[in-house]
Amino acid sequence: MMTAQPPVAGPGSAANADLEVTVRKQAASGALKAFAWGMVTFIGTLVGVLALWVGVLAVFNISPLIAKGPVDVWNYLFTVPAAEANRELMFGNLAVTLGHSVIGFVSGLVVAILGASLFQLSKGAEHALMPVAMLLRSVPLIAMAPVIIMIFGRDIATVAVIGGIVVLFPALVNISFGLKSASAQMNDLVEVYGGGSWAKLRKVAMPSSLPAFFAAVRISVPGAITGALLAEWLAVGGGIGGSIAGYIPQAQFSALWTSVVLVTAVSLILYNVIQIVEDVVLARMGMHSQKGV
Numbered sequence: 001m002m003t004a005q006p007p008v009a010g011p012g013s014a015a016n017a018d019l020e021v022t023v024r025k026q027a028a029s030g031a032l033k034a035f036a037w038g039m040v041t042f043i044g045t046l047v048g049v050l051a052l053w054v055g056v057l058a059v060f061n062i063s064p065l066i067a068k069g070p071v072d073v074w075n076y077l078f079t080v081p082a083a084e085a086n087r088e089l090m091f092g093n094l095a096v097t098l099g100h101s102v103i104g105f106v107s108g109l110v111v112a113i114l115g116a117s118l119f120q121l122s123k124g125a126e127h128a129l130m131p132v133a134m135l136l137r138s139v140p141l142i143a144m145a146p147v148i149i150m151i152f153g154r155d156i157a158t159v160a161v162i163g164g165i166v167v168l169f170p171a172l173v174n175i176s177f178g179l180k181s182a183s184a185q186m187n188d189l190v191e192v193y194g195g196g197s198w199a200k201l202r203k204v205a206m207p208s209s210l211p212a213f214f215a216a217v218r219i220s221v222p223g224a225i226t227g228a229l230l231a232e233w234l235a236v237g238g239g240i241g242g243s244i245a246g247y248i249p250q251a252q253f254s255a256l257w258t259s260v261v262l263v264t265a266v267s268l269i270l271y272n273v274i275q276i277v278e279d280v281v282l283a284r285m286g287m288h289s290q291k292g293v
Contacts, residue, residue, distance in 0.1 A: 034283040038276035045268060068257035076254040090255070094262050096239035097228050103156060104163010104231070105224035111164060112171035112216065120179045120205055121197050137169035145234040158235045163227030170223065171216040178212020179205040211289050214278035221274060222267045229263070 050070060057067050068076075077087055115133070119126035141162060152158045179201070186204045195203065232241030240259045247256040278289050 031280045031283045034279035035276060038272070038279050042272040042276065045272060049264070049268065066253050068254055072254060073258050073261050076258050086255070086258070090258055090262060093238075093240045093243055093259065094266065097225065097232065097241060097263065098266065100159045100163065100228035100231060100236075100239060101221075101224040103160050104227040105167055105220055107160040107164035108167025108224065108227075109171055109217065109220055112168055112175055115168075115172050116175035116179055117201060119176050120201055126176075133169050133172055136165050141165065141230055142234065145230075149235050154236050156236075159228065159231040162231040162235065163224050166223045166227035166230070167220045171220050174212045174216040174219070175209060178209030178215075181212065182208040210285070211278075211282060211287055214274070214282070214289060218271060218274045218278065221270045225263060225267050 054069060057069055064072075075083075077083055077090065080086070115129065119130070144165075145162070148158055148161050152161055182200075182204045186208075187200050190200045190203055228239065229241035229244075232239040233245060236242070240263055244256060244259050247253070247259070275289075282289055
C-alpha cells in the first residue's frame with residue numbers, strides 16, 4: 001500500500017520566499033527612512049518659523065507693546081496670574097475653530113473626490129463643471145459671503161460651504177491630475193479583460209492617484225483652517241476667527257498674537273503629520289510623493 005508523500009518545495013518556491021522577504025525588508029526600511037526624514041523636516045520647520053518670527057520683530061524694531069514674541073506668548077499662556085483663564089479662552093476658541101475646519105475639510109474633500117471621479121468617467125462633465133469650480137475659486141469669498149449667508153443662514157451649513165469652497169479647487173485639481181496619471185497599458189489590460197470605465201477607475205486610476213490624493217489632503221488642511229476662520233469672521237462668529245477682530249480695538253495684543261500663533265502652530269503640525277504619514281505609506285507601497293505641492 002502506497003502512502004502519500006508530502007510535497008517537496010522546489011528551488012523556485014524558496015527563491016520566491018527569499019524575494020518576498022527582501023521586498024518586505026526594503027519596504028520597511030524605506031518607510032523608516034521616510035519617517036525619520038519627515039521628523040527632521042518637521043523639527044526644522046518649527047525652528048525656522050520661530051527664528052523668522054524673532055528675526056522679523058528684531059529687524060523691523062516693532063514696539064513690544066504691539067508685537068509679541070515667543071516668550072510673551074508663553075507667559076500669556078502659562079506664567080501670568082490669569083494664565084489659566086487665558087488658556088481656557090484660547091484653547092476653547094481653538095477647539096471651536098478646529099471643529100469648523102473638520103466640517104469644511106470633509107465637505108470640500110468629498111465633493112472634490114466625487115467631482116474628480118465624475119470627470120474621469122465623463123469628459124463632458126469635466127468641460128461643463130470645471131469652469132464652475134474655477135469661478136468659485138476666483139471670486140473673493142468676502143464678496144460671496146452675503147449670498148451664502150442669505151441662502152444657508154448663519155449656521156453650520158455656511159461653515160461647510162465656505163470651508164468647502166476653500167478646499168474644493170486645489171483638491172479637485174490634484175485628484176483629477178492623479179486619476180489621469182494612470183498608465184495607458186494598465187487601462188488597456190482592463191479593457192482586454194472586459195472592464196469598462198468604472199472598472200478602470202477603481203482598479204487602475206484610483207490606486208495610481210494615491211500620491212495626488214495625499215497631496216490634496218496635505219494642502220487642504222491649512223485651507224480648511226483658513227476657511228473656518230473666514231466663516232467665523234464673516235458669518236457664524238465664535239472660535240478664533242470670530243473673536244480675533246475684537247482684540248485690536250480692545251488693545252489685547254497678547255491675546256491677538258497668541259490666537260495667531262495657535263492657529264499657525266496647529267496648521268504646521270497637521271501639515272507635517274500628514275506629510276510623514278504620506279511618506280511612510282507611499283514608501284511601503286514603492287511610490288513617491290508629489291514634489292513641490
